Amino acid sequence: MRNIASIARREFAAYFYSPIAYVFIVVFLLISGYMFFTQLLLNNQADMRPLFGLAPLLFCFFGPFITMRLFAEEKAQGTLEMLFALPVTDWQVVVGKFAAAMGLVAVMLGLTLPYAVFVGSRGSLDMGPVIGGYLGLFLMAGGYVAVGIMASAWTKEQIVAAIMGFFICFVLFLADKVLSVVPPVLAPVLQAISFDHHFQSISRGVIDTRDLLYYVSLIGICTLIAETSLESRRWR
């Protein structure tokens, strides 16, 4: 546990050593702020739903991009060998890095809270859906981050990791957008694996166990694959 915390703390701080974290945060706030305020100004509608509606697509980009360096950079610079000379398990490393990325996600999401406060000041804001929406958003972002970490564990090229991660996320995002063109048999399958589909009810403030289970198992599977990829160096 102490190891996980040490790794997470170091990784989180590492985001802020370079401008990356700031760039991600600013871009994220610009896009989400644009979505939020156009809705407000055009429709005179103070609502969190446009933000929540766009989030699955936004995190298709942001998930893999904030995680691309986590393993790829360490492999390229050789620090991974140093890290694994310390008495840590591969699991602790994966979980610590996952936690660090989720810390950055929490900062990004936390900085959109003023929007919610603004909506609340303009009219009645139903707190339930907002809290549920944020929790769901965080969980969903966890799924994207886990995919990104998995991709980062596969390569030492950060940009390759980002593109692979983005590709997988985008496929999962698009899965339920193509329902009208696929055989009806496939529809439930595609819906079941779709990122967006599972976020629909959450964004309305409805927490369904199936949706939670989807994200939790996605996180579990991806981190397991990441761990296995790291472990593969020690296969006999």
Place this chain on the structure above:
Amino acid sequence: MAPTGGFYGQVFPFKERKAMSPMSEDRVTIRVDRMSKSYPGAKAPAVDQISFEVRSGEVLGFVGPNGAGKTTTMKILTSYLAPSGGRAEVCGFDVYEQSLEARKKIGYLPEDTPLYKGMTVYEYLEWVGHMRQLPTGTLRARIRQVAEQCAIAHRMGNLIGELSKGYRQRVGLAQAILHQPEVLILDEPTSGLDPNQIIEIRNVIKEFGRQKTVIFSTHILPEVQVTCTRVLAISDGKIVADAAPQELSRWLDKKRGMELVVELGGAVAEGRAAIEKVPGVQVVRPLSASEGGAAGMTGETPSRFLIATEVGTDPRGELSRAATQAGATLIELSSHTALEDVFRALTQSSVGGSAHA
């Protein structure tokens, strides 16, 4: 030639080694037993059934050409890779089965000193200490100690990425000895450093090796002579020599005859003529300028000579007597056998060996 490799198919020497430091408790800290490692897709194994033991109080120099398997062996000892066959133990812990326990006993500095560039030196050492589970109080004291030992106390607030190569190397060494490990493993710790920095690193290694075990790999053979108590030469994944550095040059002298350097004064020409007649002396030739002699230079009479002797002879006493009797003075008489020669003999014979195998 026997497929086991080595000069004449043998690993030199077979006789028992005694612990070099009388202070040491003589504990075996590293035990490698018929360990192999094959990389997927590679034709020959990178490490081929090597066995050796290292005790506390030993500084083991790990030498061999590039690609001989030095780094692979070190990566297995630090649990980064798993052996494909055989086993390796550090302080009694199997590096594969009990890798966490084994890793606790090891301090490691990989090649090219990969460190987190965005952290300050202090932050980095503190982080390593946390990962090594050192209690906070101990950690602070230890950071002070290693900072002094590695001469980085005045750089603690600097970002690692801004440090020079020499300082980065010292930080790497500091993190490796922070938890006072039983075994210190260093992959080419002195490559790319200037002579002063090399001496500093060497001193830390020697100091540390007095009670603990140090394994380090290097290309610089004179370094082995001054730093190590023992040399392990590896070539094509096989151990080709395992001996004290001094023994190695003596061994080559026995195998191919000695190479001596003689410097004469006074009646040089008479001295040379007398030397050539000494039994056991095969060739006498003046040393060229690049070898520290004066052969071929105009206006200079060559006074330094290289002498090759027959296998199994040691005519040094005869030489000095002959030169003096001929009226010359003997200014220098020394062995010319460099570790490089030993090394070349060992690795080339092994290449020949594998060609026959």
